[in-house]
Amino acid sequence: MFDIFKFSKKCNHNLVSPEKETAYCPDCGKLIKNEWYITRCACCGVKLKTIFRNGQVVPQFHYCINCGNSDFTIEKLENINFIDINFAVLRKTVIEDEHYCATTRCWQERTNVQPKLLIQYL
Numbered sequence: 011m012f013d014i015f016k017f018s019k020k021c022n023h024n025l026v027s028p029e030k031e032t033a034y035c036p037d038c039g040k041l042i043k044n045e046w047y048i049t050r051c052a053c054c055g056v057k058l059k060t061i062f063r064n065g066q067v068v069p070q071f072h073y074c075i076n077c078g079n080s081d082f083t084i085e086k087l088e089n090i091n092f093i094d095i096n097f098a099v100l101r102k103t104v105i106e107d108e109h110y111c112a113t114t115r116c117w118q119e120r121t122n123v124q125p126k127l128l129i130q131y132l
């Protein structure tokens with residue numbers, strides 16, 4: 011019952027460290043995957059400073075400073091390095107994994123003896 015309220019609350023997972031690939035958010039308890047994205051100019055391939063705008067991964071500036079093109083491609087980075095970190099944007103994705111849900115349920119059943127007894131009486 012309390013879980014419903016907890017999960018419906020919007021969480022930005024700000025306390026999840028970007029250094030780990032996956033971690034549990036201390037605020038909402040969800041498993042968070044850190045994903046780095048970078049944009050490149052579709053014309054000359056130069057790395058563009060990348061930001062979030064309306065939930066979309068986009069370049070900060072409309073035109074490439076190298077060739078003036080406005081087309082870009084989005085690339086997902088497998089590993090972040092200190093050069094790319096200046097260009098890349100971090101997206102925190104919630105992993106809805108069945109395995110993790112099941113683990114939580116087991117834990118609740120073991121600690122909550124009360125509901126089981128009620129079901130037996132009914």
Ligand SMILES: [Zn+2]
Nearest residue numbers: 021023035038
């Ligand atoms: Zn969170």
Ligand SMILES: [Zn+2]
Nearest residue numbers: 051054074077
């Ligand atoms: Zn370009």
